[in-house]
Amino acid sequence: MRQRFLLPLLLLALAWSQELVDQILFAGQWNLPMGPGLPWWRLLSAPFSHSGFAHLISNSAVFLPLSWLVLSRGxxxxxxxxxxxxLMELPVVLLWPTASHGLSGVIYGLLGYLLLIGWLERRLLPVLLxxxxxxxYGSALVALIPGVSPAGVSWIGHASGFAGGLLAALAVHRDxxxxTS
Incomplete structure (x- = not known):
C-alpha cells in the first residue's frame, strides 16, 4: 500500500530532475514537449517537461493530492x-499546430476520473472522492473552455487529458x- 502512494513522488522526481537539469545546464532551453513534427516519444516525455519552476510547482501542488485520491482506490x-x-493526447500531438508540455494533461485526467467515477459507481467512497x-479543484474546469486559458497555456492539452480521465473512469467502471456479474 505504501509503495503505491510513493509512485506520484517518483514521477514528480522525474519532472523535477528534468527541470533542474534544464535550468542548471541549459538555461531553461531543454524542454521536451509533444507536438507536430516532433519525435513520437515526446508524448512520453512531455508530462515531465515544464517551462520553468513556477509551472512545475503549480503542477506539483495539484498532481500529488489528485494522484493520492485516485491511488486510494487502487x-x-x-x-x-x-x-x-x-492515448487521448495522441491526436493532439499529430493534429494540433503547437507543442505543449507539463503534467496538466495528467492532472485534468485525474480530475476527470475522480469527478465521473463517483457518479458511475454511486457508492460512498467514490462519491466522497x-x-x-x-x-x-472544480474551479479548474473553466480552463477547459477555449479562450479562457491564458496565452501559451494549452487548453486542448487540458481538454484531452480530461477526456482521457473520463474514458478511464468508464473503462474501470465497466471492468x-x-x-461482479
Whole structure:
C-alpha cells in the first residue's frame, strides 16, 4: 500500500530532475514537449517537461493530492488514467499546430476520473472522492473552455487529458461491473 502512494513522488522526481537539469545546464532551453513534427516519444516525455519552476510547482501542488485520491482506490485506476490520457493526447500531438508540455494533461485526467467515477459507481467512497475533487479543484474546469486559458497555456492539452480521465473512469467502471456479474 505504501509503495503505491510513493509512485506520484517518483514521477514528480522525474519532472523535477528534468527541470533542474534544464535550468542548471541549459538555461531553461531543454524542454521536451509533444507536438507536430516532433519525435513520437515526446508524448512520453512531455508530462515531465515544464517551462520553468513556477509551472512545475503549480503542477506539483495539484498532481500529488489528485494522484493520492485516485491511488486510494487502487493502482489499476491510476495506470488506466495515465494510459487513457496518453492515448487521448495522441491526436493532439499529430493534429494540433503547437507543442505543449507539463503534467496538466495528467492532472485534468485525474480530475476527470475522480469527478465521473463517483457518479458511475454511486457508492460512498467514490462519491466522497468525487465531491472532494470537485470542492478542491472544480474551479479548474473553466480552463477547459477555449479562450479562457491564458496565452501559451494549452487548453486542448487540458481538454484531452480530461477526456482521457473520463474514458478511464468508464473503462474501470465497466471492468468492475463485468467482474461482479
Amino acid at each position: 493502482m489499476r485506476d491510476y495506470i488506466a488514467i495515465w494510459i487513457a490520457v496518453l 468525487s465531491l472532494i475533487a470537485f470542492w478542491l 468492475s461491473a463485468g467482474q
